[in-house]
Amino acid sequence: MRLGLKTLIPGALAVMVAGCSTLQVHTDYDPSGDFAAYRTFALKDGAKAKNSLAQARVTKALVATLEAKGLKQVSGETDLKVYAHFVLGKDVRLYSYGYGMGGWYGWRWGGGYQTTDVQNIPTGTIVIDLVDGKENRLVWRGTAKDQISRDITPEERAVKTKEAVDKLFEGFPPKKPV
Numbered sequence: 001m002r003l004g005l006k007t008l009i010p011g012a013l014a015v016m017v018a019g020c021s022t023l024q025v026h027t028d029y030d031p032s033g034d035f036a037a038y039r040t041f042a043l044k045d046g047a048k049a050k051n052s053l054a055q056a057r058v059t060k061a062l063v064a065t066l067e068a069k070g071l072k073q074v075s076g077e078t079d080l081k082v083y084a085h086f087v088l089g090k091d092v093r094l095y096s097y098g099y100g101m102g103g104w105y106g107w108r109w110g111g112g113y114q115t116t117d118v119q120n121i122p123t124g125t126i127v128i129d130l131v132d133g134k135e136n137r138l139v140w141r142g143t144a145k146d147q148i149s150r151d152i153t154p155e156e157r158a159v160k161t162k163e164a165v166d167k168l169f170e171g172f173p174p175k176k177p178v
Helices: 005-019 052-068 154-168
Strands: 024-029 040-044 080-100 112-132 138-147
Touching: 024 154, 040 052, 052 080, 052 112, 052 154, 080 138, 112 154, 138 154
Parallel strands: 040 080
Antiparallel strands: 024 138, 080 112, 112 138
């Protein structure tokens, strides 16, 4: 079977884009929790983001994702209290490159050139805590960390935020061990 360029190029681009993702997602939960019993949630104040626009995007994505999971946002008494915390950070990346001249069997001669560049990458981490409304105990925690993209549009930021929150809640609610 012969594949044409029209088939190969979009597939190769999709693989390259997927391979370039820097999003890191981690979750933890209390295995004794009865997640099937949770029907309602309320958003509570966590550590605020320095950028109120980013916080609004996360809040919107969080509400949409939880409602898609069958939970209903309410005020007052609720099954789950949802806290979103925002943390700014940076990753340090080292890039080393150069050339050298060498010989055989460990013998070296001549010179060489080696340099290392240090790059600081701004990152943002969202920590989502789900707290049991009656017992006031943490039952689920998720973290999503990614590079902060400064060269994308607000619409692209909203899409990226929604994708990160959706990925964070991919396995929610956790299944009870059998």
